[in-house]
Amino acid sequence: MSSVAVQDDRPWVDRKRYLWLLGILAMTLPLQGYLLYRWTGWSVFWWFSPIFIYLILPIADALLGEDDNNPPDSAMAALAADRYYRWAVYLALPAQYLSFVWCTWMAVRGGLVWHQWLGLLLSAGFTSGLGINIAHEMGHQTSRLERWLAKIALAPVAYGHFYVEHNRGHHVRVATFEDPASARYGESFWEFLPRCVIGSIRSAWEIEKQRLARQGKGPWSLKNDLIQAWLLTLALYAAMTAWLGWAALPFMILQAAYGGSLLEVVNYLEHYGLLRAKRADGSYERCQPEHSWNSNHIATNIFLYHLQRHSDHHAYPTRSYQTLRNFVGLPRLPSGYAAMIPIAYCTPLWFAIMNPRVRDHYRGDLSRANLKPSLRARLLAGERRAAA
């Protein structure tokens, strides 16, 4: 704080304001890669998106570091009401579709060599993963339009269940043993992935079934949000297949699987090992800032619309991304998501880096952590022995 007596009446300026537009650009990385390929003749540019997420972004995170900027209280209302920021998300949707359509067309009609096709597949999948991220941002808003846009963003990724499960399942059960999308200490990403996907779909179906039952309807209705979302995927895939032929189908399905897996690895990072305490009456304490892993690295935060400010997101789920804040003392990942994702893929490395952090967070008392079941008995027995 300045010690000068003059009051600074200048309004706060969001230094990241125009950087948010990069999220729109990120959707079209496959096309940018293609242009680079045409310009250089190097096939490596078919792999532009994986190179971007696994190499360029982690390096950018390391170089550009963390972003401690928070909007002051006085600026929050105006910042939240500024529609520019919603448009920065809306415009990512046509960019996502452009990329999806172009990639599928290129995969089928482009006469690609296998390694070009594979790079294109992963690139299309990365765009789909970003699509889930914008669906997340829009699905949390309460306006009907934004929620519809969220379903549309999920269609190419075949991830319609996310629309139901995320708000009404994950946000309700976050950081509990029961949540399929909260990773347990000792659980590798490869164990987490099937548990999360299957558990989330089951949970979403149950949630919708109960909601419709309250209205006196059965689950097999067009009012079922899951069925709506899945029908959107079906319609999209059917249209693409009708246009391009059967060869389009495996490409679309596989890119959706990879895109979905990116969302799931982010789920894995965000709550690994963290657990909400149970109250005396058996109910869980409210979700607190300490129940999420955060990252404040600016490069990844820009491309993910502040998704990494995860504690604040759980505290204020309907807050538009530009107003999310960072705080000291929150559980922190050693780097941005971009670097943590390959670490998560490599189980021994993940455990070596993150398990000590979970232990430290709970001051060595792992009974307070969200544990993999087979570990719980063993660890508690070991701790009792050590304490004796």
Next chain:
Amino acid sequence: MEASTAVTLKKWRCLVCDFVYDEARGLPEEGIAPGTRWEDIPESWTCPDCGAAKSDFVMVEID
């Protein structure tokens, strides 16, 4: 004080996660007594399941 139930107690649903606040039940585990009307809950209160604000709730029209 509970007067005669000339005024029916209502329910309020969270638009984000579907949690329902039932005025008749209150939220005793958080210190909100049964019968507490929606308008008497502090504006700073948030949904216990997902953290949404009071403004993100709607009144349930039909039970």
